[in-house]
Amino acid sequence: MSARPAGGRPASRLRTDAARNRAQILSAARGAFLESGTAVPLEEIARRAGVNIATLYRRFANRDALIAAVVIEGFGIALDAARSAAKTAQADPIAAVESFLRSMIDSRHLLVLPLIGGPQTDDPEARELQHDIAAALEEILAEGRRHHAVRADVTAVDLIITAALLCRPLPHLPHEQATTLTARHLGVFLDGLRPDRSRTLPRPPSTEELADHLHGGTAATVEGQARKR
Amino acid sequence: MSARPAGGRPASRLRTDAARNRAQILSAARGAFLESGTAVPLEEIARRAGVNIATLYRRFANRDALIAAVVIEGFGIALDAARSAAKTAQADPIAAVESFLRSMIDSRHLLVLPLIGGPQTDDPEARELQHDIAAALEEILAEGRRHHAVRADVTAVDLIITAALLCRPLPHLPHEQATTLTARHLGVFLDGLRPDRSRTLPRPPSTEELADHLHGGTAATVEGQARKR
Amino acid sequence: MSARPAGGRPASRLRTDAARNRAQILSAARGAFLESGTAVPLEEIARRAGVNIATLYRRFANRDALIAAVVIEGFGIALDAARSAAKTAQADPIAAVESFLRSMIDSRHLLVLPLIGGPQTDDPEARELQHDIAAALEEILAEGRRHHAVRADVTAVDLIITAALLCRPLPHLPHEQATTLTARHLGVFLDGLRPDRSRTLPRPPSTEELADHLHGGTAATVEGQARKR
Amino acid sequence: MSARPAGGRPASRLRTDAARNRAQILSAARGAFLESGTAVPLEEIARRAGVNIATLYRRFANRDALIAAVVIEGFGIALDAARSAAKTAQADPIAAVESFLRSMIDSRHLLVLPLIGGPQTDDPEARELQHDIAAALEEILAEGRRHHAVRADVTAVDLIITAALLCRPLPHLPHEQATTLTARHLGVFLDGLRPDRSRTLPRPPSTEELADHLHGGTAATVEGQARKR
DNA sequence: GATGAATGAGTTTTCATTCAT
DNA sequence: AATGAATGAAAACTCATTCAT
Numbered sequence: 041m042s043a044r045p046a047g048g049r050p051a052s053r054l055r056t057d058a059a060r061n062r063a064q065i066l067s068a069a070r071g072a073f074l075e076s077g078t079a080v081p082l083e084e085i086a087r088r089a090g091v092n093i094a095t096l097y098r099r100f101a102n103r104d105a106l107i108a109a110v111v112i113e114g115f116g117i118a119l120d121a122a123r124s125a126a127k128t129a130q131a132d133p134i135a136a137v138e139s140f141l142r143s144m145i146d147s148r149h150l151l152v153l154p155l156i157g158g159p160q161t162d163d164p165e166a167r168e169l170q171h172d173i174a175a176a177l178e179e180i181l182a183e184g185r186r187h188h189a190v191r192a193d194v195t196a197v198d199l200i201i202t203a204a205l206l207c208r209p210l211p212h213l214p215h216e217q218a219t220t221l222t223a224r225h226l227g228v229f230l231d232g233l234r235p236d237r238s239r240t241l242p243r244p245p246s247t248e249e250l251a252d253h254l255h256g257g258t259a260a261t262v263e264g265q266a267r268k269r
Numbered sequence: 270m271s272a273r274p275a276g277g278r279p280a281s282r283l284r285t286d287a288a289r290n291r292a293q294i295l296s297a298a299r300g301a302f303l304e305s306g307t308a309v310p311l312e313e314i315a316r317r318a319g320v321n322i323a324t325l326y327r328r329f330a331n332r333d334a335l336i337a338a339v340v341i342e343g344f345g346i347a348l349d350a351a352r353s354a355a356k357t358a359q360a361d362p363i364a365a366v367e368s369f370l371r372s373m374i375d376s377r378h379l380l381v382l383p384l385i386g387g388p389q390t391d392d393p394e395a396r397e398l399q400h401d402i403a404a405a406l407e408e409i410l411a412e413g414r415r416h417h418a419v420r421a422d423v424t425a426v427d428l429i430i431t432a433a434l435l436c437r438p439l440p441h442l443p444h445e446q447a448t449t450l451t452a453r454h455l456g457v458f459l460d461g462l463r464p465d466r467s468r469t470l471p472r473p474p475s476t477e478e479l480a481d482h483l484h485g486g487t488a489a490t491v492e493g494q495a496r497k498r
Numbered sequence: 499m500s501a502r503p504a505g506g507r508p509a510s511r512l513r514t515d516a517a518r519n520r521a522q523i524l525s526a527a528r529g530a531f532l533e534s535g536t537a538v539p540l541e542e543i544a545r546r547a548g549v550n551i552a553t554l555y556r557r558f559a560n561r562d563a564l565i566a567a568v569v570i571e572g573f574g575i576a577l578d579a580a581r582s583a584a585k586t587a588q589a590d591p592i593a594a595v596e597s598f599l600r601s602m603i604d605s606r607h608l609l610v611l612p613l614i615g616g617p618q619t620d621d622p623e624a625r626e627l628q629h630d631i632a633a634a635l636e637e638i639l640a641e642g643r644r645h646h647a648v649r650a651d652v653t654a655v656d657l658i659i660t661a662a663l664l665c666r667p668l669p670h671l672p673h674e675q676a677t678t679l680t681a682r683h684l685g686v687f688l689d690g691l692r693p694d695r696s697r698t699l700p701r702p703p704s705t706e707e708l709a710d711h712l713h714g715g716t717a718a719t720v721e722g723q724a725r726k727r
Numbered sequence: 728m729s730a731r732p733a734g735g736r737p738a739s740r741l742r743t744d745a746a747r748n749r750a751q752i753l754s755a756a757r758g759a760f761l762e763s764g765t766a767v768p769l770e771e772i773a774r775r776a777g778v779n780i781a782t783l784y785r786r787f788a789n790r791d792a793l794i795a796a797v798v799i800e801g802f803g804i805a806l807d808a809a810r811s812a813a814k815t816a817q818a819d820p821i822a823a824v825e826s827f828l829r830s831m832i833d834s835r836h837l838l839v840l841p842l843i844g845g846p847q848t849d850d851p852e853a854r855e856l857q858h859d860i861a862a863a864l865e866e867i868l869a870e871g872r873r874h875h876a877v878r879a880d881v882t883a884v885d886l887i888i889t890a891a892l893l894c895r896p897l898p899h900l901p902h903e904q905a906t907t908l909t910a911r912h913l914g915v916f917l918d919g920l921r922p923d924r925s926r927t928l929p930r931p932p933s934t935e936e937l938a939d940h941l942h943g944g945t946a947a948t949v950e951g952q953a954r955k956r
Numbered sequence: 957g958a959t960g961a962a963t964g965a966g967t968t969t970t971c972a973t974t975c976a977t
Numbered sequence: 978a979a980t981g982a983a984t985g986a987a988a989a990c991t992c993a994t995t996c997a998t
Contacts, residue, residue, distance in 0.1 A: 058978065079308050081971060092980045097973070194457065201450045205434045217474045221430045225458070227470040228423065232461030241456040245446045284998080287961060310988060321963045326990065516957065537766055539992060550959045555994070652915065659908045663892045675932045679888045683916070685928040686881065690919030699914040703904045742977075745982060768967060779984045784969070 062099050064089040069110050074209070078107055108163040115169035117147055118203070122176035133184030138230055140177065141203055145222055148207040174200065191235045195244050202229060291328050293318040298339050303438070307336055337392045344398035346376055347432070351405035362413030367459055369406065370432055374451055377436040403429065420466045424473050431458060520557050522547040527568050532667070536565055566621040573627035575605055576661070580634035591642030596688055598635065599661055603680055606665040632658065649693045653702055660687060749786050751776040756797050761896070765794055795850045802856035804834055805890070809863035820871030825917055827864065828890055832909055835894040861887065878922045882931050889916060 068088035072080045082103060086093040100106040125140035177196035184190030206226060210218045283291060297317035301309045311332060315322040329335040354369035406425035413419030435455060439447045512520060526546035530538045540561060544551040558564040583598035635654035642648030664684060668676040741749060755775035759767045769790060773780040787793040812827035864883035871877030893913060897905045 055978075061979090077306075077308070079306075082973090083971075093972090094974085094981080095979055098978070102972080191457075194453075197450065198453055198457070201439070201454055204439065205437075205454065208434075208437060210430070210433065220471050220474055221426065224423075224427055224470045224473060225431055225434065227468050228420075228427070228461035228466075229454070229458050230461065231463075231466050231468055232457035232459065234460075234467065238460055238463065239456050241453045242449050244453060245449060284960060286997090290962085311990090312988070322989085323964080323991080324962055327961070327963095331990085513957070519958090535764075535766070537764075540994090541992075551993085552960080552995085553958055556957070560993080649915075652911075655908065656911055656915070659897070660912055662897065663895075663912065666892075666895060668888070668891065678929050678932055679884065682881075682885055682928045682931060683888055683892065685926050686878075686885070686919035687912070687916050688919065689921075689926055690915035690917065692918075697914050697918055699911040700907050702911060703907055742981060744976090748983085769969095770967070780968085781970080781985080782983055785982070785984095789969085 058099075061089070061091050061095060065091060065096055065099055065106070066109055066113060069106050070113075073107075073110060078103070082106070108166060112163060112166050112169065115166055115173065118144065119169055119173050119176070121147070122173045122180075126176045126179045129180040129183040133180055133187055133189045134230065134233060136180045137184070137190070137199065137233065138226075140180070140199070141206060141226055141230075142223075144203040145206050145219065145226070148209070170200075188235050190233055193241045194233060197244060202226075287328075290318070290320050290324060294320060294325055294328060294335075295338055295342060298335050299342070302336075302339060307332070311335070337395065341392060341395050341398065344395055344402065347373065348398055348402050348405070350376070351402045351409075355405045355408045358409040358412040362409055362416055362418045363459065363462060365409045366413070366419070366428065366462065367455075369409070369428070370435060370455055370459075371452075373432040374435050374448065374455070377438070399429075417464050419462055420464045422466075422470050423462060426473060516557075519547070519549050519553060523549060523554055523557055523564070524567055524571060527564050528571070531565075531568060536561075540564070566624065570621060570624050570627065573624055573631065576602065577627050577631050577634070579605075580631045580638075584634045584637045587638040587641040591638055591645055591647045592688065592691060594638045595642070595648070595657065595691065596684075598638070598657070599664060599684055599688075600681075602661040603664050603677065603684070606667070628658075646693050648691055651699050652691060655702060745786075748776070748778050748782060752778060752783050752786060752793075753796055753800060756793050757800070760794075760797060765790070769793070795853065799850060799853050799856065802853055802860065805831065806856055806860050806863070808834070809860045809867075813863045813866045816867040816870040820867055820874055820876045821917065821920060823867045824871070824877070824886065824920065825913075827867070827886070828893060828913055828917075829910075831890040832893050832906065832913070835896070857887075875922050877920055880928050881920060884931060889913075 065085065069085045072085045072088060076084075082096060083093050085106070086096045089096070096106075100109060121140055121143040125136040125143070128139065129136040174196045177199045181190060181194060181196060181199070185192050206222050210221070213221070294314065297314045301314045301317060305313075311325060312322050314335070315325045318325070325335070329338060350369055350372035354365040354372070357368065358365040403425045406428045410419060410423060410425060410428070414421050435451050439450070442450070523543065527543045530543045530546060534542075540554060541551050543564070544554045547554070554564075558567060579598055579601040583594040583601070586597065587594040632654045635657045639648060639652060639654060639657070643650050664680050668679070671679070752772065755772045759772045759775060763771075769783055770780050772793070773783045776783070783793070787796060808827055808830040812823040812830070815826065816823040861883045864886045868877060868881060868883060868886070872879050893909050897908070900908070
């Protein structure tokens with residue numbers, strides 16, 4: 041489990057009711073982002089949370105801050121999953137990979153597009169979490185390579201990308217079918233992870249090249265945040 | 270190749286200049302959607318296209334109509350790719366699958382999220398195109414199964430889903446890196462397609478179950494269209 | 499009968515098809531004004547008339563010109579009614595008044611608010627028609643006074659005002675009920691026209707005072723043209 | 728006097744400043760509707776009221792809501808007038824009718840086309856007010872019939888219609904002349920109300936037939952609201 | 957003479973954000 | 978700390994009017 045509370049920034053100094061408001065706003069934001077994109081009117085989020093818009097603003101300076109908080113929440117969950125999977129890596133590395141990715145898929149409604157595919161945030165806390173996630177995954181892969189259980193040319197970044205691909209919703213499909221189809225894709229992918237591979241993967245970008253982009257930087261979202269407003 | 274011009278709806282009865290404007294608007298919309306999401310101000314699209322906003326409205330009744338047109342354009346391209354790949358399926362089915370999926374990735378800037386993952390449209394023309402794409406892919410897979418070149422439990426829908434996953438941009442990454450990482454994911458996936466599979470895929474939804482959703486229905490886009498406005 | 503064709507400006511020099519277009523536009527305008535007010539989009543009038551908006555503009559320079567034409571058409575009808583009634587004034591003056599006012603009510607869908615209450619126009623032709631109407635009505639009243647059949651303090655302007663009041667639609671009521679209620683009001687009014695009057699009317703504005711306003715001038719419409727656009 | 732403040736909807740739960748704004752907007756709307764019709768740009772109303780357009784929208788969801796509020800305000804005034812007149816009915820019924828109708832004319836700038844002739848609203852509050860007005864007028868007429876001071880075939884609806892006819896502005900005429908001419912028409916009408924009538928009125932629509940239309944229903948305004956936009 | 961097309965100039969409407977209570 | 982209220986600034990959408998075919 042991650043050391044910090046999954047919700048992100050310590051809500052320590054908040055009055056009880058204020059803390060409850062904050063949690064409700066985060067939860068409402070998650071749902072609203074999921075249903076209507078990160079460009080939903082903040083007023084709708086406030087309404088869902090049952091608080092006044094001004095209260096939302098007191099808690100989160102602006103839309104970006106709110107997005108960041110939601111993303112960090114998701115990263116916390118992802119980190120928990122990665123570390124949890126890493127603990128089982130010695131016994132069965134590929135099962136650990138599967139466990140991580142399945143866990144990601146199962147809680148993708150909580151993640152709300154964290155990882156790379158999701159809403160932009162350059163919050164330092166988010167960066168740190170991403171770094172820790174990569175480390176845990178690398179640990180799993182190292183174990184896999186040592187046991188010749190996983191093809192050697194796969195990296196932690198590949199797993200993160202895979203998680204990003206799989207977690208993004210297929211908006212036209214009902215949840216259950218989307219889950220099934222995603223699981224099928226994952227099944228094929230996991231089979232492809234075995235070391236008796238038949239094809240060579242293109243050289244991955246170096247970690248350095250990637251570092252900046254894995255985190256902040258300028259984003260070009262396709263379906264994305266659209267206007268920042 | 271598809272019979273219809275890749276541009277989608279027959280621009281038949283349009284005056285020459287009007288047809289040119291229409292094409293420019295579509296192209297501008299594609300680019301703008303790609304960069305800023307489908308919620309970009311229509312005025313920016315008009316500006317990019319070098320026409321007045323009212324001209325855009327004369328051609329496309331509203332944002333949804335414009336999105337539908339862009340999607341249909343993308344579906345046309347996807348159909349061309351699927352049919353083109355199907356022609357080579359007899360020689361090497363798995364190469365045909367690879368050809369289709371690479372083609373999708375390479376032209377994802379033209380597709381602008383068509384297939385399942387993309388912006389919603391229930392245009393009947395879009396439905397028809399989706400149906401034709403599925404048919405061409407099924408043809409490839411049938412050939413693959415006959416030659417024992419492709420695992421038997423994979424369906425056309427799996428390929429469509431895969432294309433949808435791979436085509437969606439990783440907004441935080443520069444184009445080149447995104448392409449590389451996507452190609453790596455694809456490499457693993459293709460290896461997983463081989464028939465000597467080690468794991469069983471969950472039962473796919475029946476075509477009937479899927480049919481409705483592959484097309485219209487209620488959408489819940491995450492980063493998606495955001496508010497319809 | 500009025501000398502000129504009721505349609506207003508002689509459509510003499512128009513090609514046959516152009517003349518037909520002009521008539522269709524006028525008719526469409528009448529209906530549209532009646533249903534949706536004089537601020538209806540001109541494009542809707544064109545659509546109703548089955549012609550292109552540019553054709554409408556070729557025929558009528560702008561909204562005001564179109565309104566004027568419709569009003570003049572109505573004035574022509576009113577003048578016909580007044581003259582027709584005047585012919586019967588000698589036999590029964592008050593019946594002549596009744597005939598005129600009923601005739602106005604019956605054809606109010608053709609009048610589209612001409613007279614004073616209606617859409618503004620300062621077309622000289624309209625002024626002339628108004629003058630002629632007043633003259634015919636005065637003729638009736640003179641006869642009525644001579645026979646002591648009509649109270650002496652009523653003037654042609656009173657009748658015009660009455661026609662204006664009665665012709666304006668009661669938009670919330672179905673046609674039939676509106677007609678009945680208007681007829682009832684008219685009945686009471688006609689009874690009040692008898693010479694054995696019990697009350698004194700306030701002094702009417704002099705013809706000079708009125709002249710300008712009976713015609714053009716600045717208008718302040720209440721439900722009126724609204725924005726000139 | 729009516730129990731409710733003439734301003735209509737109880738501004739109860741509004742903050743003091745907000746209530747003041749609301750009143751200013753209503754007043755500005757009344758004036759603007761009067762001068763330029765109910766299709767005036769809402770922005771102009773906001774400007775007159777000295778508030779931002781968004782403030783207007785916060786108070787009134789759209790043009791129709793604003794119109795309804797203005798109409799209700801007018802109905803409140805009309806009800807006050809009717810009840811006030813009813814109190815004097817015993818002494819002189821016809822004077823009470825006159826008092827009501829004159830009162831309507833005098834405050835027609837406050838009414839802004841309430842009653843039947845005016846802008847459409849199907850607000851339940853408006854319906855109730857209309858019903859109460861009719862009741863008060865019927866009371867007057869009953870008294871009149873009892874004293875043989877008013878012809879027996881006249882109903883409350885006739886008086887409402889008369890008020891509607893008289894209150895609608897004659898837009899081409901300056902206020903003073905319009906008032907004089909309206910007063911002259913009223914004079915004749917009142918003389919026609921006397922019981923020694925010479926003509927029979929057409930059968931009035933039953934209250935039931937009328938009920939629905941006196942209130943909501945589909946409207947077809949001539950100069951009216953014009954497009955709803 | 958007629959029309960498809962284009963556009964400039966509004967108008968309505970919606971938000972993010974700030975302020976005063 | 979929470980909220981009702983206000984607002985500036987952007988969009989979306991609509992029209993009258995003109996132009997080129």
